[in-house]
Amino acid sequence: MAEPRLWTPADARDWIAVPDADxxxxxxxxxxxxxxxxxxxxAAVIGVEAAIRTGVGMVRYLGADRPANLVLQRRPEIVTAEGRVQAWLIGSGMDPGKLTREExxxxxxALHGGEPVVADAGSLRRVAAGAHQRAFGVDESWRIVATPHVGELATMLSGLGSPAEVGAIRADPVSYAADVxxxxGIVVVLKGGTxxxxxxxxxxxxxSGGSPWLxxxxxxxxxxxxxxxxxxxxAERVLxxxxxxxxxxxxxxxxHAAAGDAAAAEGPLAAxxxxEAVRGVVGGLLR
Ligand SMILES: NC(=O)C1=CN([C@@H]2O[C@H](COP(=O)(O)OP(=O)(O)OC[C@H]3O[C@@H](n4cnc5c(N)ncnc54)[C@H](O)[C@@H]3O)[C@@H](O)[C@H]2O)[C@@H](O)CC1
Ligand SMILES: Nc1ncnc2c1ncn2[C@@H]1O[C@H](COP(=O)(O)OP(=O)(O)O)[C@@H](O)[C@H]1O
Structure with a gap:
């Protein structure tokens, strides 16, 4: 396996899509x-706020009524009608053992639709079960980014029939993430202090980096x-x-790490x- 690369603000700047007159x-x-x-x-409120402050044309929120109402209270600009999307964000704040049939x-x-997907928390077991692979074949499933913490990566490994202790994953995180x-056939973002x-x-x-207050x-x-x-x-570049x-x-x-640093500069932070701080980070990178 090649040595991990370090990511820089200049690298991140390349992926901020700046709107123009057209x-x-x-x-x-x-x-x-x-x-x-x-x-x-x-979790729905936090994720939607972060997406809006990163910059996006529109958010279509299609979750359950209670989170939908809270999301709309904070962000009336969110659309709750179905329609075309260029990418999906799924699973945060969902319990895989307690999903309704509609959820x-x-x-x-979302996993079978063909658009790129960011899969978090309650959707990770489904991703590990490989439902998207059966639908599209391994090459197509490159369009999925999964965002487990070490506990969730351990659950994914169990789902794949290769259980591993959380301690073992912490000791060799890149190898376990690379295995999954x-x-x-997905991108794994294994979260932690690094x-x-x-x-x-x-x-x-x-x-690396990102305030431990995160x-x-x-x-x-x-x-x-x-x-x-x-x-x-x-999405066009990704596809x-x-x-x-x-x-x-x-x-x-x-x-996210830079937004954590910015928020922590004022004292203990909340998610x-x-x-909210992502806005200033994006603005700063573009200046
Ligand atoms: N305000 C909200 O609505 C919030 C909702 N959340 C949601 O709560 C659900 C459960 O999230 P959990 O993260 O507790 O997941 P889980 O309950 O699935 O996993 C936690 C398990 O993993 C272990 N573990 C090992 N390393 C860990 C690490 N670095 N971080 C966390 N757990 C680790 C824990 O000991 C525990 O056994 C998710 O759907 C999540 O999105 C959380 O994000 C917290 C905030
Ligand atoms: N000690 C730490 N230092 C820096 N960042 C951290 C630290 N601990 C956690 N983080 C970051 O905080 C976030 C926590 O995510 P997660 O474990 O999914 O929590 P939650 O489910 O409560 O949102 C991740 O992005 C992780 O990288």
Whole structure:
């Protein structure tokens, strides 16, 4: 396996799609979102806020009623009608053991739809079960980015029939992430104090830094929203060259770490502070 590359702000800058006079909300990219649940409605609010502040043409939120109402209270600009999307963000704030039939069907539609997908938390077991591979073949599944923490990667490995202890994964994170990435044909973003982005071919990118104050509930939901917005606004490039999906994901991790630093500069942070701070980070990179 090649040595992991370090990702820089200049690398991330390349993946910020800046609108011009010919842009409209559809041409910029629409992110379809299936996150949150009655049990964890807040995850939907955090992920949507992060996506909006990363920059996207439109967010279509299609989750359950309770999170949908909270999302709309905070962000009336969100659209809850079905329609075309350029990418999906799924799974944050969803419990894989307690999905309603409608939630399961929404997750499956997103995974089988052919658009790039950012799969978090409650959708990871489905990804590990390889449903998308059966539908599209391994090459096509390069369009999926999964964002597990070590506990969730352990669950994915169990699903693949290769259980591993969390301690073993922590000791050799890139190898375990690379194993899952190769077997499922997906990009794995293994989250932690240092985050590793690993492509199916074993190419690894490391994003270090990010304030330790990020170790608080909901910051992973914010990360998924940031990556979702970047994938939606770069969807044409991703579909033309799925190999670039790891670069898009690494850029999202870098923006998230920088937003965490910005929010932590004022004191202990909450996940929504991180989502809000992404705006200033993107603005700063573009100056
Ligand atoms: N405001 C909200 O609505 C929030 C919702 N959340 C949602 O809550 C659900 C459960 O999330 P959990 O992360 O607790 O996942 P799980 O409950 O699936 O996994 C947690 C398990 O993994 C282990 N573990 C090992 N390393 C870990 C690490 N680095 N970080 C976290 N757990 C680790 C834990 O000990 C535990 O056994 C997800 O759907 C998530 O998106 C969380 O994001 C918190 C905020
Ligand atoms: N000690 C740390 N230093 C820097 N970043 C961290 C640290 N701990 C966690 N993070 C980051 O915070 C986020 C936590 O995500 P996650 O574990 O999914 O939590 P949640 O499910 O509560 O959102 C990840 O992006 C992770 O990389």
């Amino acid at each position: 842009s409209d909300k559809y041409s910029r990219g629409v992110l379809g979102v299936v996150t949150g649940s009655d049990r964890y409605p807040g 399961s069907s929404l997750l499956d539609s 990435a190769a077997r499922l 985050t590793h982005v690993v492509a199916p071919d074993g190419d690894a990118i490391t994003v 170790a608080t509930a909901g910051t992973g939901d914010a990360l998924a929203g940031i990556i979702g917005a970047l994938v939606a606004t770069n 033309a060259d799925p190999g670039c999906l790891a670069s898009v994901a690494a850029s999202g991790v870098l923006l 929504l502070d991180v989502a």
